[in-house]
Amino acid sequence: MDQLKPSSGNSTPLTPLDFLERASVIYGDCPSIIYNNTTQTWSQTNQRCLRLASSIASLGIQSGQVVSVVAPNIPAMYELHFAIPMAGSVLNTINLRLDARTISVILQHSESKLVFVDDQSSSVVLEALSLFPGNFKKPDLVLITDDGKSLKSNFLEFCRTYEEMVENGDQEFDWIRPKSEFDPFTLNYTSGTTSAPKGVVHCHRSAYIMAIDSLVEWSVPKQPVYLWTLPMFHANGWSFTWGMAVVGGANVCLRKFDANLVYSLIDKHKITHMCGAPVVLNMLCNSPDEKRLSHPVSILAAGAPPPAAVLHRTESLGFNVTHGYGLTETGGLSVCCTWKQKWNKFPASERARLKARQGVRTNTLVKVDVLDSETGESVKKDGLTLGEIVLRGGCVMLGYLKDPEATSKCLKDGWFYTGDVGVMHPDGYVEIKDRSKDVIISGGENLSSIEVESVLYMHPGVIEAAVVARPDEFWGETPCAFVSLKDHVKGKVEEKEIVEFCKAKLPKYMVPKTVVFKEELPKTSTGKIQKFVLRDMAKAMGASRVSRL
């Protein structure tokens, strides 16, 4: 046995880039990308990616250097998920809704050498470059346009167009394989929901594991029709960018989420699968075009806690919801509320309550646990005792770029510390109760803002709700609810009604003591409610004086 060692025949580094050529063999004449009135096949996508990769490599960018993309979910964004790493570069997709200052910080921090820019983002990127210090070398720019036309005089800062790079490239290009499967593959900056964005680096191996694992967990069959409602810049579309090549799916691209458009694309292309943060589910449920689907659509919801009431409403429209949990640091879905057949016989509200739990580890995650913050021991499996959720497995990032301190803070003792506070249920399913920064401490009692929100979402007039701490002279903090209402009840539902509604469903100390109505709640570009903004608003109201709960 001891003589049997890895050899070149059995130890090629794992990389998701190998999925593409295989897809072109099996699904060569099947649709790979559908956008407006154009359709590409897997054979064309493979050729275009090879050409692009050869053009990128010919620019003299060294292996391991960063190449960025600022683009929505258009075909170029999809192709660059393969082409950039095939040229040996590290793929950095940038959230296109960021402001010029943040984009500038990201481009400088990553020392990006080349940026592919959608023409609708050209002014923000040019402004970002204008903020570079004089001595800092700026990256070259490539312009992406929907019509593939050549540069006009107002795009002088761009060295070439995307389509020129495809046309001038070599489709026989021998793409650059990683030397090790641990070589850096992607760089994604976190959403910045709780702090300044951090540069998460994943290797080829973790992206490979994540792509395959997510398909298995979500039971994605061969040749699905996948609608890109989840931004590809958000953790590389939770790795379904590469995953769709594994199963030869048709990637239906769209520039911007719009509920009406989504409903019409579902009908037109017979969409089978889509992903989104709970805000997407909420928009589908509150759209004027909301209707029962003519065929079932599987939707994977993750990124923020989906209130049970929203899950229930979405399923009643004919969507089949799977609930998963993950972080940019795990490249996508790492824990999933894996459904059991026996739960199907429960009433809908009970099914939604079970589904709102984050769940169990996916197959390639080695372990998930909830640890007591003081002792570091596993908490009781009672669904009540709070602790920090920790993960271990091959999908966990290599670390944060140029930030050893933040890396060692969350990667230690054989765990990745998520910063999420949760409980372990007796059946081994994990449930998030809050992000550690969002926990409200009222009279020394830890209070889960998510639990209060889930009750607010049950109110028939509520579209969105978020609960944060408001300082209180007596209790330290009390829950303060920010709520947006459906049009037909605006001005009719008052604070008292919301408070009474919560009183009937929550222990007294959890009932919001303040309710603020807002037209819309502030969100990050990935659709998460910005609780730090609401917390600042609650603080600015001054301390409440609730003497008795």
Ligand SMILES: Nc1ncnc2c1ncn2[C@@H]1O[C@H](COP(=O)(O)OP(=O)(O)OP(=O)(O)O)[C@@H](O)[C@H]1O
């Ligand atoms: N299913 C889910 N239920 C509850 N929360 C979730 C779920 N999925 C993801 N999250 C939340 O999203 C977080 C991961 O989000 P992401 O990596 O996009 O960046 P961010 O954490 O929002 O940004 P930042 O780290 O800068 O604050 C998790 O830590 C968790 O708090």
